[in-house]
Amino acid sequence: MSRTSRMVVAGVLIACLFSSIVVLHRIHAVYPSSPMEDVLFISSPEFVKRASLGYSGLLADIYWMRVVQYFGSKHQRDSIEYKALAPLLDITTTLDPNLVIAYEWGSTFLQQPPPSGAGDDEAAIELVKKGIRNNPTDWHLYFTLGFIEYLGKHDYLAAAKAFEDGSKVPNAHPWLKVMAAKMLTDAGSLDTARYMWQNIYNESADKTLKQNAELHLASLVADEEIPQLESLVSEFHRRFGRNPSSWREMISAGMIRSVPRDPTAEPYVLRADGKVSISDPKKLPFVQTGNPH
Amino acid sequence: MLAVEILGFEKTYAAGFWRKKQKVGLKSLHLEIQQGEVFGFLGPNGAGKTTTLKLLMGLIFPTAGSARILGKPWRDPAVRAGVGFLPEQPYFYDHLTPVELLDYYGSLSGLSRADRRVRIPRLLERVGLARDGSVQLRKFSKGMLQRVGIAQAVLHEPQVVFLDEPMSGLDPVGRREVRDFIQSLNREGKTVFFSTHILSDAEALCDRVAVLSGGELRGIGVVSELISQNRGQFELIWQGSEALPAMKALAADCHVAGETVRAIVEEPRLQEALDVLKARRTQLISVNPLGGSLEDYFLRKLGPAGEVER
Amino acid sequence: MSRRIGAIAFNTFREAVRDRVLYNLVFFVLLLVASAPLLGRISAGVQRVLLVNLSLTAISIFGVVISIFVGISLVSKEIERRTLYPVLSRPVGRGEFIVGKYLGLAGTLFVNTMAMSTGFYAALFLMTGQFTRADANIAIAIYFVLLQFFIVIGLALLFSSFSTPLMSAIFALSMFVAGTFAGDLRDFAQMTHGPQGWLASSISYVIPNLASLNVITRVAHDQLISGALVGYNSLYAALYSAVTVCGAVLIFSRRDLK
Numbered sequence: 001m002s003r004t005s006r007m008v009v010a011g012v013l014i015a016c017l018f019s020s021i022v023v024l025h026r027i028h029a030v031y032p033s034s035p036m037e038d039v040l041f042i043s044s045p046e047f048v049k050r051a052s053l054g055y056s057g058l059l060a061d062i063y064w065m066r067v068v069q070y071f072g073s074k075h076q077r078d079s080i081e082y083k084a085l086a087p088l089l090d091i092t093t094t095l096d097p098n099l100v101i102a103y104e105w106g107s108t109f110l111q112q113p114p115p116s117g118a119g120d121d122e123a124a125i126e127l128v129k130k131g132i133r134n135n136p137t138d139w140h141l142y143f144t145l146g147f148i149e150y151l152g153k154h155d156y157l158a159a160a161k162a163f164e165d166g167s168k169v170p171n172a173h174p175w176l177k178v179m180a181a182k183m184l185t186d187a188g189s190l191d192t193a194r195y196m197w198q199n200i201y202n203e204s205a206d207k208t209l210k211q212n213a214e215l216h217l218a219s220l221v222a223d224e225e226i227p228q229l230e231s232l233v234s235e236f237h238r239r240f241g242r243n244p245s246s247w248r249e250m251i252s253a254g255m256i257r258s259v260p261r262d263p264t265a266e267p268y269v270l271r272a273d274g275k276v277s278i279s280d281p282k283k284l285p286f287v288q289t290g291n292p293h
Numbered sequence: 294m295l296a297v298e299i300l301g302f303e304k305t306y307a308a309g310f311w312r313k314k315q316k317v318g319l320k321s322l323h324l325e326i327q328q329g330e331v332f333g334f335l336g337p338n339g340a341g342k343t344t345t346l347k348l349l350m351g352l353i354f355p356t357a358g359s360a361r362i363l364g365k366p367w368r369d370p371a372v373r374a375g376v377g378f379l380p381e382q383p384y385f386y387d388h389l390t391p392v393e394l395l396d397y398y399g400s401l402s403g404l405s406r407a408d409r410r411v412r413i414p415r416l417l418e419r420v421g422l423a424r425d426g427s428v429q430l431r432k433f434s435k436g437m438l439q440r441v442g443i444a445q446a447v448l449h450e451p452q453v454v455f456l457d458e459p460m461s462g463l464d465p466v467g468r469r470e471v472r473d474f475i476q477s478l479n480r481e482g483k484t485v486f487f488s489t490h491i492l493s494d495a496e497a498l499c500d501r502v503a504v505l506s507g508g509e510l511r512g513i514g515v516v517s518e519l520i521s522q523n524r525g526q527f528e529l530i531w532q533g534s535e536a537l538p539a540m541k542a543l544a545a546d547c548h549v550a551g552e553t554v555r556a557i558v559e560e561p562r563l564q565e566a567l568d569v570l571k572a573r574r575t576q577l578i579s580v581n582p583l584g585g586s587l588e589d590y591f592l593r594k595l596g597p598a599g600e601v602e603r
Numbered sequence: 604m605s606r607r608i609g610a611i612a613f614n615t616f617r618e619a620v621r622d623r624v625l626y627n628l629v630f631f632v633l634l635l636v637a638s639a640p641l642l643g644r645i646s647a648g649v650q651r652v653l654l655v656n657l658s659l660t661a662i663s664i665f666g667v668v669i670s671i672f673v674g675i676s677l678v679s680k681e682i683e684r685r686t687l688y689p690v691l692s693r694p695v696g697r698g699e700f701i702v703g704k705y706l707g708l709a710g711t712l713f714v715n716t717m718a719m720s721t722g723f724y725a726a727l728f729l730m731t732g733q734f735t736r737a738d739a740n741i742a743i744a745i746y747f748v749l750l751q752f753f754i755v756i757g758l759a760l761l762f763s764s765f766s767t768p769l770m771s772a773i774f775a776l777s778m779f780v781a782g783t784f785a786g787d788l789r790d791f792a793q794m795t796h797g798p799q800g801w802l803a804s805s806i807s808y809v810i811p812n813l814a815s816l817n818v819i820t821r822v823a824h825d826q827l828i829s830g831a832l833v834g835y836n837s838l839y840a841a842l843y844s845a846v847t848v849c850g851a852v853l854i855f856s857r858r859d860l861k
Contacts (some may be wrong), residue, residue, distance in 0.1 A: 006853060009698070013849035020842035021808050027835045031815045062787050069790045350692045353859040370694045378692035384684050386614075388621035400610040401693045445689050 045094035060096030067092055067102070068208075071109060075116075082118040086110060089127055093134075101206060103131030104144050108209060111152045116212075116285050121152040140203075142166025143176060146183070147196065156187040175199050194220050218263035219286035222278055226289045229260055229268060229276045243274040294364045296453050296484040297326040301358035302348050304341075304508075318344040320508045321358065326486055328452070331479050333499035333516075334488035335591060341508040342488035343381055346457050350378050363452060374403055377446035381457040383438055387431035391422055391441050394430065395448055402449035412448060420444045421470065435462045443474060454478060456487035460494055472498060496587040504594045512594035519590045525560045526583040529567075533575030540569060557583070607695055608703040615677055615707025616714075624673050624711065627665055628718050634661055635726050654730060655741060655823040658723040663748045663819070665719070666712060670752045671775045674708050674759030679768040682860060697856040705760055705848050712752045720745050737825045743833060744822040750840035751816045755779055757847030758811070764855040782811040811843050 049056050067088045074082060089106040093099060109117040110124035118124075125148055131141045146162035149155045160183035167176035175195075182192045194217065201213035232255055236244045244250050247259045247270055260268045266279045278284050304318040319341040326332045334342050347353045349360060349367055360367040363375055385394055392413055399409040417423050420440040425433070433441065439462065446454055459475070460468045475498055478485050489495055495502050496516060503513040512519075526545070532552050541547055543566050544556035558566045563580075570577055619625075638657060681687045690700065720742075727738065758778050762771035781788075785807050792803035816836055818828055 005698070006856065009849050009852050013846055013853070016842045016845040016849065017809070020839055020846065023835055023839045023842060024808065024812055027812070027815050027832065027839060030829055030832045030835060062784065065787055065790050065794070068794070347860070350688075352688060352691060354857065370696050373692060373694045376692070378689070380685060380688040380692075383689065384686050385689070386618055386686055388618060389614075393617075397610060397614050398689060398693065401607055401690060401695050403694065442689075449693075 045091045048091050049094055056095040060092055060099055060102075063088065063092040063095060064099060064102055067106070081114070082109075085118050086120060086123040086127070093127070093130060097130075097134035100131065100135055100138055100140060103128055103135075103141055105206060105209060107131075107144055107148060108212065111148045112212075121148065124148050124152065137169050139166045139169045139172040139176060142169065143173075143179075146176075146179065147200075150183065150187065150196075151193075154187075156183045159183045159187070173199075173203065190220055190224055215284065216286050219284045219288075221263045222284055222287045223289045225260070225262070226268070226276045226278075226287075230274065232256065233270070233274045233276065237274060243272065244270065245272075246270060294328065295325050295361070296328040296330075296363060297324070297349070297486065298361040299324040299345070299349070299358070300360060302345065302355050302360060303357040304344055304348060304353065305356045317508050319348070319355075322505075322510055324503060324510065324513070326484060328484050329479070329482050330500040331475060331485045331498050332487075333495035333502040334486065334505060335490065335492065335495055335502055336488070336505035337490060337595070340505040342505055343457055344508075345505070346378070346455050346488060349455065350376070374449065375452045377449070377451040377454040379442045379446040379454075379456045379459055382435075382461065383442035385430050385438065385441060388429055390427050390429055391417060391444070392426045394441065395445060398445050399448055404449055416444045416448060420474070436464065436467045439463060439467065439471075443471070447478070451483070453484045453486065456485065458489055459487055460489060460491055468494070492587045492591055502587070504591055506595050512590070516587065519587065527558050527560065527563050528579070528581040528583055529556050529558055529570070530554070530578040530581075531570055531575045532578060533570075533573065536570050536573040536575050539573070540566065543569065553578070604696075604699060608699050608706065611690075611695075611700060611703025612706035612710060615704050616710050618677060619673055619707070619711040622673070622676075624669060625715060625718070627669060628715065628722070631661060631665060631719050632722055635722060650730060651727075652823045654723075654727060656819060658719075658726065659741070659744055659748065659819045659822070662716060662719045662723070662745065663751065663817075666716060666748065666752045667755055667779060669715065670708070670712060670755040671759050671772055671779070673711065674756050675763050675768050675771045675775065677708065678704055678760055678763035679766070679771050682763070683768065685861065687860060691860070698852040701760060701764070701848060701852045701855055705756060705844075705851075708756045708760070709753055712756065713749065716745065716749050716752070740825065740827065741822050743828045744818045746833070747816045747818055747836055750836055751813055753840050753844050754782075754811045754813070754816075754847070757844040757851075761847040761851045761854075764851040765858065778810060779813070782813040783817075784814075785810050785812040786814045812839070816840070 048059070067085070070088065071082065071085060085106070089102060089110070092102050093106075096102075107124040107128040110120050110127060111117060113119040125145065128141055128145045128148060131138075132145065135141060142162050142165050146159040146166065149162060150159035160180050163176050163180035163183060166172055167174075167180060179192075179196060182195065197213050197216045197220065201210055201217065204210045204213060232250065233243060236250055236253060236255060239253070244253075247256070247267070250256050251258065262268055262278050262284065264280070264283045266283070269277050269279050271277060278287055281287065299322050302319055302322045306316040306318055308314045308316040322341075322345060334345070336342050344353070348355050349362065351368060351370075351373070362372050365372045389397070395413045395416065396409050399413065400406075404412070414423070414426070417426050420443055422437065422440050422444070425437065430438070430441070439459070443456075443459065446456065456475075459471050463471065472494060475485055475487070479498075499516050501513065501515050502519070504511045529544075531554055534549070534552060534554065537547070537549070537554060540554070540556055543562050544558050546557040548555045556566075567577075567580075635658065638654075687700075691697070724738070728734065755775065759771065759775045762774040766774065788803055788807040788810075792800050792807055794800075795803060815832070818832075821828065
């Protein structure tokens, strides 16, 4: 084959390769990689395991990556439904029952209310209990169970029991015992919540869980500051017989030094009825007292 | 215009596990083949004969050098319309019949359907396969496959035909037929270039031969000249038995038929022998130098292991 | 040139057929027949879904196996067995040979797939007793499966152009599996940073992306496939096959034959 012909063929090859990459991008726009719904048509985890021909570990890892991707892309699109999350996690953990991160991460985001999660307490608890059955010596899972009972179902007794059980596991983190005690004495307080989230933040190796904890901690700060600000507003009302119309008024009155900002550096919103709220619930999704909705 | 001109073809292979060793298949080969001649390419196994043919057919690529076939560069695919090739121990598509195979090859050679329809039956007849035209090739014997191979080599009536060991695996009848075939090609004015290690075939068929060994050309020449090269012996025929005892001492061989004696004498003793005959007053009938055979030439050119006589 | 390519393509097809490749159709029919009593036991709603899933998956798997093994036997084996010598000693370019082989194989798979699809539609008709609009939709899934074959044939040809039959089969099969998980590789690349992520990303674009050619489950549930996807997939298959064929041509044109 002559030199020129070879160069032409090589040129065509490269051109086609690059074009194929461009077309690939277009395909992904039209056929988004949401193979999750497809995958669930084989909804039996046992079947999947058997079909994996013994390579279930690898398949579990692949499923795990897809779960994270699924959740991530849905989250980005501000979905409020994560219907496929629980079944997917079930399949993943059936394929590899020792994939602890799947239980931890999975139940965290199953429990959290939409849009940050599926808002399904029962599914979350079922998942983490499955995790404990398969990994009875991993203290993280007991902690996760306790955390869900506490945060989601507000069943402080059950939470205490979970923390207590976890603390008995060899190499358990000492703060499990502390949490058990706090459940019985001080469950509803912000302090307890802060303690818990701070520890999760410190202990988590997973980036997403860490970020999640950070958001919770920030929300807790807001949850603490807002009642303080509201009481200042009441004070203003007492002094001047009306609610302040802006933060400036309160600054002029010498009650605060500057415009109060929430942990995301956005100014708090002072409402006409004297309530204070955060300006952007999306940035601090876990705020309870200052949530404008 | 020469039929084939090989201008310094070289082929070196990278051998060994790490591909570091160089194995020489062919050292710089220069060869010219005239149109219309039958040229024999001789050499022991592994000499590089098949390598040369594969290089000419573009099946492998030379490390250096080039060639021309009928004046055109050997690499040009169009050249191959005028060339026919019979590979060594050919192997064809199992599930086709000879007719289908030749039809396929014919279309690749550019023959029209009408042409193919006419030529194929005739050709099969010519190579003796007329009755087996519709039998699948996987049922063919080696000899029959060889005939198919020859048929496909000449189907498109090429000017130059390359045959790699055309007699291999054939019984004497088959070999005879191939020899006749080559001669008929020659009569048609075609150039035939074939490789073989059967010297008697080469002696019978070829105009010229070349001897290849170890990838190198060791000798080349016209057959009739090569075999008539003086072996260093003379044949003496005379009448008169008186000289016999004396001659018997000088000669390598003596044969008596009545009064006529035939003796073979080594060259150094020729003069002495002639003097003896003259002294005895015999009647000298003939003095003939004896030629060698191609085998002698061949073995001479190969030389004892490691040596080369040029 | 095109006449020679056509001759090579036709001969390839003929070789494949005579080599009893099409016997796999018999197994396919047997499979459908054997699964009939099983299907009878399930509720009517799921029957159709199961038939579609089963048949199309079988067509896909059988076809990929044929694409790889016949593809390799018709090229790699030819090179090993020297049946190629009389072909290439004729005025046939090496590139023409590769293209002809590709077309012949593609034709073989086309015929095979059409035959299997006919069998499938016959079974579907027997089951439901009528043809609905949704049935035509299934044809799109079959078309995508065919596109997938065209890509796999290209791969088989590419690997055959330089390696032995066994290694070619292994490479082609591996590429097929890798291609099925190309999406996951890309996800992995997005989650990883640094040179690893870069490498994973590049690889995920070079291997064939086969996941978007599989719409079997969607079609089984009567979901519509967008026309844009049909268009883009066709384009992708054509481009990717072109890449593999060009690669095969380049490699084969410089290859010393045994």
